[in-house]
Amino acid sequence: MASSSLFNRRGFLRQSALASITGLLGAPIVYARNLPAHYLPLVLEPDPNPLLDKDKAMIVLNDKPWNVETPPHLLDDAVTPASRMFVRNNGLYPADLSEKTLANWTLTVNGESVKQTKTYSLADLKKRFKTYTYQLVLECAGNGRAGYFPKTAGNQWTEGAVSCAEWTGVRLKDLLADVGLKADAVYIGYYGRDQHLSLDPTKSPISRGVPMKKALEDETLIAWAMNGQPIPAAHGAPLRLVIGGWPASVSGKWLHTIAVRNKVHDGTKMTGKSYKVPINPTAPGVDPPEDQFKIIESMPVKSVITFPQTGLQLPADGRTVSLRGHAWAGDRTVREVQVSHDFGATWQRADLKPARNRLAWQHWSAKITLPQPGYYELWARATDDAGVSQPMVMPQWNPEGYCNNACHRVAVKVGA
Numbered sequence: 001m002a003s004s005s006l007f008n009r010r011g012f013l014r015q016s017a018l019a020s021i022t023g024l025l026g027a028p029i030v031y032a033r034n035l036p037a038h039y040l041p042l043v044l045e046p047d048p049n050p051l052l053d054k055d056k057a058m059i060v061l062n063d064k065p066w067n068v069e070t071p072p073h074l075l076d077d078a079v080t081p082a083s084r085m086f087v088r089n090n091g092l093y094p095a096d097l098s099e100k101t102l103a104n105w106t107l108t109v110n111g112e113s114v115k116q117t118k119t120y121s122l123a124d125l126k127k128r129f130k131t132y133t134y135q136l137v138l139e140c141a142g143n144g145r146a147g148y149f150p151k152t153a154g155n156q157w158t159e160g161a162v163s164c165a166e167w168t169g170v171r172l173k174d175l176l177a178d179v180g181l182k183a184d185a186v187y188i189g190y191y192g193r194d195q196h197l198s199l200d201p202t203k204s205p206i207s208r209g210v211p212m213k214k215a216l217e218d219e220t221l222i223a224w225a226m227n228g229q230p231i232p233a234a235h236g237a238p239l240r241l242v243i244g245g246w247p248a249s250v251s252g253k254w255l256h257t258i259a260v261r262n263k264v265h266d267g268t269k270m271t272g273k274s275y276k277v278p279i280n281p282t283a284p285g286v287d288p289p290e291d292q293f294k295i296i297e298s299m300p301v302k303s304v305i306t307f308p309q310t311g312l313q314l315p316a317d318g319r320t321v322s323l324r325g326h327a328w329a330g331d332r333t334v335r336e337v338q339v340s341h342d343f344g345a346t347w348q349r350a351d352l353k354p355a356r357n358r359l360a361w362q363h364w365s366a367k368i369t370l371p372q373p374g375y376y377e378l379w380a381r382a383t384d385d386a387g388v389s390q391p392m393v394m395p396q397w398n399p400e401g402y403c404n405n406a407c408h409r410v411a412v413k414v415g416a
């Protein structure tokens with residue numbers, strides 16, 4: 001319905017429009033004559049955020065920029081669907097994501113350390129290079145920030161700033177071979193089409209990157225599909241850099257340029273203290289000077305319980321609960337997952353599946369029988385292939401609140 005035909009010259013709903021709206025609502029608007037000028041009944045208002053087609057239970061932490069987290073029980077799918085994938089934007093969506101713009105999208109590879117600058121259309125990428133599909137874990141470095149005390153600035157993510165979707169595209173290393181690398185290439189940096197919150201076109205909301213070694217891994221993709229579909233607008237349509245295992249901030253959305261650098265990339269949020277932690281452990285609340293920080297690379301070992309959800313009530317004669325979830329460990333594999341129902345006094349080994357491919361999460365499940373009626377917490381703890389386990393309490397505090405990989409806990413009750 002075009003709004004011009006809905007409203008009369010003074011901006012009030014036309015009688016004819018009212019009749020059809022009544023039909024749509026299935027009930028008359030009792031106080032229609034009191035509806036202010038230019039107002040539509042709320043249920044007919046256009047979606048204020050058409051780029052988000054998310055599960056209703058997703059948690060909006062911020063709407064400028066959009067930051068939306070997934071409650072842990074909605075991470076239950078083996079492969080995260082778009083509707084349940086967290087959104088972390090540092091700026092505003094690209095101004096133009098029309099079909100025409102998406103179809104004419106290009107990727108430029110440039111920088112001090114390429115032999116030749118080249119620009120590729122989407123069709124070039126699909127035609128000229130071999131296509132690969134990988135499941136890749138993308139975890140925001142700030143996932144778990146809400147658990148730190150003292151509180152740190154930034155989105156207060158709890159457990160759900162993590163996803164593992166199936167990404168399809170070409171290997172960045174094949175593109176880099178096509179442009180040719182100079183001997184001094186040390187880092188790549190990405191540039192996306194999203195807009196700075198200030199709408200200042202000279203500013204970028206984020207432009208990060210990784211050292212050549214990570215850029216050249218088989219699983220580092222320039223992707224155009226997610227879960228077999230074109231990448232959704234919120235997740236970087238039509239082209240995205242996807243790098244599993246490292247802070248998801250290195251996986252640039254709405255990608256238009258990759259720069260090959262002869263120094264550590266110095267784009268927005270590569271400098272200062274963004275995505276960095278103190279080199280030496282600091283006491284909670286102590287913020288060392290900038291030169292005492294290092295860039296976060298591989299993310300720490302972690303797990304999530306996707307069933308049950310906190311609040312489960314078991315009957316007294318059904319005291320066995322089947323737990324399940326996922327575990328991941330940055331660049332490493334997860335060797336073991338254990339579960340506890342007695343605040344970590346005893347641990348029981350979970351069944352752990354191998355990853356579908358390197359840098360994908362691993363599924364685990366376990367059966368726990370609770371001894372008697374009462375309140376319990378179920379804990380899960382993963383250990384990586386270097387023998388490093390998740391801490392049962394908060395890990396080392398850091399000023400930006402990154403890398404909290406403390407064990408996830410859920411609370412359940414057994415009836416009397």
Ligand SMILES: Nc1nc2c(c(=O)[nH]1)N[C@H]1C(S)=C(S)[C@@H](COP(=O)(O)O)O[C@H]1N2
Nearest residue numbers: 086087088089090140192248249251252253
């Ligand atoms: N262009 C661009 N890429 C970006 C971001 C952004 O704001 N702009 N956010 C980054 C951060 S901090 C994270 S955690 C992931 C989030 O990916 P998702 O929104 O698809 O879950 O995208 C990364 N890539």
Ligand SMILES: [Mo]
Nearest residue numbers: 088140141249
């Ligand atoms: Mo992030």
